[in-house]
Amino acid sequence: MDFTIEFDKQQIESIENILQEELIDLGVQSVILMDLAGNVIVNLENGDSSHDVYSLAALAAGNYGAVSAMANIIGEQEFSLLFHKGEEESIHFSKVVEDLLLLTIFNKNVSLGFLRLKVAEAIKRIQVLI
Amino acid sequence: MALINPKKKEVQVKIVYYGPGRGGKTTNLEYINKKFKKRIQNEMVTVKTYGDRTLFFDFLPFDIGEIKGHSIKVQLYTVPGQVKYNATRRLVLRGVDGLVFVADSMDLRREMNIRSLQNLKENLETFNKSIFNIPLVLQYNKRDLEEEGIPILSTDTLQRDLNSRLKAPSFAASAVKGDNVAATMKKIIALTVGSLRKKLE
Ligand SMILES: Nc1nc2c(ncn2[C@@H]2O[C@H](COP(=O)(O)OP(=O)(O)O)[C@@H](O)[C@H]2O)c(=O)[nH]1
Ligand SMILES: [Mg+2]
Numbered sequence: 113m114d115f116t117i118e119f120d121k122q123q124i125e126s127i128e129n130i131l132q133e134e135l136i137d138l139g140v141q142s143v144i145l146m147d148l149a150g151n152v153i154v155n156l157e158n159g160d161s162s163h164d165v166y167s168l169a170a171l172a173a174g175n176y177g178a179v180s181a182m183a184n185i186i187g188e189q190e191f192s193l194l195f196h197k198g199e200e201e202s203i204h205f206s207k208v209v210e211d212l213l214l215l216t217i218f219n220k221n222v223s224l225g226f227l228r229l230k231v232a233e234a235i236k237r238i239q240v241l242i
Numbered sequence: 243m244a245l246i247n248p249k250k251k252e253v254q255v256k257i258v259y260y261g262p263g264r265g266g267k268t269t270n271l272e273y274i275n276k277k278f279k280k281r282i283q284n285e286m287v288t289v290k291t292y293g294d295r296t297l298f299f300d301f302l303p304f305d306i307g308e309i310k311g312h313s314i315k316v317q318l319y320t321v322p323g324q325v326k327y328n329a330t331r332r333l334v335l336r337g338v339d340g341l342v343f344v345a346d347s348m349d350l351r352r353e354m355n356i357r358s359l360q361n362l363k364e365n366l367e368t369f370n371k372s373i374f375n376i377p378l379v380l381q382y383n384k385r386d387l388e389e390e391g392i393p394i395l396s397t398d399t400l401q402r403d404l405n406s407r408l409k410a411p412s413f414a415a416s417a418v419k420g421d422n423v424a425a426t427m428k429k430i431i432a433l434t435v436g437s438l439r440k441k442l443e
Contacts, residue, residue, distance in 0.1 A: 149337020
């Protein structure tokens with residue numbers, strides 16, 4: 113059995129701290145760091161709601177893969193922003209490194225622009241850890 | 243790629259049910275979902291097209307308890323069997339740890355089984371994986387059709403067509419009746435998790 117990315121306990125704790133500081137403290141409902149096989153690596157919730165994160169990760173991995181394949185068909189490497197806007201809640205995906213995605217769920221109290229900024233900062237901090 | 247979370251002491255294992263369209267993959271998961279309701283915390287997820295066919299995949303997370311102090315979360319997936327959905331099949335195979343190949347025992351489906359197995363082999367190769375050294379179980383499904391007088395392939399024929407080189411464990415099954423559905427699943431979990439044990443020492 114192969115394990116493409118391995119994390120030790122300390123890495124996971126450091127990643128949790130970053131996601132807490134950059135995103136949860138900002139008002140984001142839920143953050144999932146996942147791989148493209150659909151595995152959940154880290155999940156944090158702000159306590160206001162709880163989601164079925166394993167199913168979300170499975171669907172997000174499929175969705176990301178499908179969108180990437182679409183990008184390839186039209187001659188793009190990838191689409192940098194993946195964002196689904198709902199009436200109340202929205203989902204934002206961002207690539208962290210090859211095979212790793214950061215998924216955030218947030219509501220109307222958080223602006224997309226600010227969220228993107230904070231996601232980018234969190235990703236930069238996570239990249240040096242892995 | 244099974245994922246180990248050393249902080250939560252949790253392992254996620256991905257098992258994919260593969261096989262020709264209409265062979266009974268989704269029916270396997272539906273049966274497991276009903277039968278093991280207590281161990282399944284979340285709803286089964288199905289991405290369907292018009293007409294009830296699997297478009298993308300079915301997904302069923304399943305807790306199997308603890309091994310060496312780690313809680314094991316098995317994620318069961320199915321692929322869409324129709325030939326035209328190969329791109330989505332490949333997405334679902336990403337990071338697969340164990341496979342169940344669900345063959346359709348109906349006489350008419352003989353060629354389709356062989357082609358689907360060949361397609362699996364090729365798709366695994368695109369991930370640098372070999373069908374010969376990934377945990378694999380074969381299921382010869384729809385055995386119940388015999389009682390209805392519908393011509394089916396003998397298990398010997400199915401073994402010869404599909405398993406002569408693989409020599410994987412195989413089960414004659416009926417997903418609608420539930421015969422050997424749990425046995426198939428238990429076998430693939432045992433094989434897949436068995437390969438993990440060393441890692442968890
Ligand atoms: N008689 C019989 N029919 C089955 C069995 N398993 C599945 N089916 C039927 O075959 C059809 C296709 O099954 P489905 O699970 O959707 O196949 P999939 O395309 O492999 O996911 C459905 O009408 C099922 O009810 C079985 O063991 N016996
Ligand atoms: Mg199906």
